[in-house]
Amino acid sequence: LAQHIGYQPAIDLIARVEGMGHRSVVDSTELTPGQVIIEDFRIVERLGAGGFGIVYRVEALNTGQHLAMKTIPGDRFENPRERVAFLNELASWIGLPSHPNLAPFRFFKTLSDRGLALFAEFVEGGALSGWIAHGRLSTLADKLDVAIQVAHGLDALHHLGWIHSD
Numbered sequence: 001l002a003q004h005i006g007y008q009p010a011i012d013l014i015a016r017v018e019g020m021g022h023r024s025v026v027d028s029t030e031l032t033p034g035q036v037i038i039e040d041f042r043i044v045e046r047l048g049a050g051g052f053g054i055v056y057r058v059e060a061l062n063t064g065q066h067l068a069m070k071t072i073p074g075d076r077f078e079n080p081r082e083r084v085a086f087l088n089e090l091a092s093w094i095g096l097p098s099h100p101n102l103a104p105f106r107f108f109k110t111l112s113d114r115g116l117a118l119f120a121e122f123v124e125g126g127a128l129s130g131w132i133a134h135g136r137l138s139t140l141a142d143k144l145d146v147a148i149q150v151a152h153g154l155d156a157l158h159h160l161g162w163i164h165s166d
Helices: 008-018 081-096 128-133 142-160
Strands: 041-049 054-060 065-072 105-110 116-121
Touching: 041 065, 081 105
Parallel strands: none
Antiparallel strands: 041 054, 054 065, 065 116, 105 116
């Protein structure tokens, strides 16, 4: 299917995901703080959830580094077109250049339910929605600072031909 609709990056990722011999014994269901998963990561906290899955802050046991991890259930990939579209988006994310206003992708692992765990840089400070709800953007200068940072990140994506639809 990927070849038929012209998505070469997805072909490469599908081969990597489906060809991996090691699968985690953990699936993509709700995880709990303190739980060790994929042998190398401890769940610190649940950060939120979206259309594709649940996002957690995890700690790498060997380095102590904190990362953001999004778990995506394997059943999200039952529709071949959705799977290819998602894998193409993932391939693009992997190829993003370093930029101070983008959270870079690091790597992914497969889960026991054929789902994926995607790992990215964890950025301290919480979600923008939390900042707004708690009045942390009270001055015009604060609001402009955040808006400018978002605009710089979007500009970097647009120069690569991406359109961020969130």
